[in-house]
Amino acid sequence: MSSSPSGCPFGVQATIQNGCLVSPSGGTVPFGQIDFGSHPSLSSATYTTSLVSNTSYTLNCTPNMTISMSLDGGQHYGSGRRVQLSSGVTLPYSLYSDAAFQNPILVNQGMNFTITGTGNNITLPVYGRIVLPGNAPAGTYTDMVAVTLTW
Template identity: 40%
Template sequence: MKSNLRSAALGLCAALALAVVPLQGSGAGTSTTTLAVGVTVVSNCKVAAAALTFANYVSGQTENVDTTTTLSYSGCPNESLKFELNDGNNVQGSYRGMRSSGGSVLGYQLYRNANYNSLIGTGSNAVSFTAPSSGSGTVTVYGRIPANQSVPAGSYTDTVGVTLTF
């Protein structure tokens, strides 16, 4: 009887082992596809600004002092560009201002044209245009110190932020 029991137990174990082992060709399947990968590389549009340097201003003089500089751009796509210039660090009412080390302010303004009648700044005063196919070029900025300002002698400076949006 022990041998029959032992045979039955071994048979049961063998049957359970077969039930756990996956059968070859049991219908397990696979499916494949592809994943599309892509990126758009945008240009590295760069801007540079040459210093805007005025000639000497004599305190109280009766003539304006005018000068120009350029904003350069390169590597820009052939699409809409927009230059914006902020008010600088020393805005004085309707003028930007250059400040001396003693704290005095000499008013000036920046324009987009040689007639000095169209301000350059932000928003509606920004300079917008389409970049040429070369992706590079310059924009002229016209600066003016209005006449009849009496300020102490000294060196006057300001910093204006330039933003190029593309």
């Protein structure tokens, strides 16, 4: 006796979800830089800038999705974020989520934003402001802020 195929079907499906791709992964390459520039030690002016992405690092996400970003206090936190000179002298600075400097980014507080455009090579919406005291010792002041993205 021979048997014939029964013709029973089976289902096939794929679910595609919103998401992001961070490259390289693992946090070994800095995402970018907030650079307030070079100024005289006697300056008491306010300087502003925005995050400039590192070209060795990319963040790509599904367009029109919302992601949450939180920033820690940085390596030299003390009553606010601070840049530090190698001698230990610090200067306070602030981070904002808008170019008008109206929405401060609080330490470890999630901030939602929507991915616009193609979703490729996203620059995080981070803007910095520093007010120099007019008597800062000369040198390069630095800090490193950790970014956490969730989606």
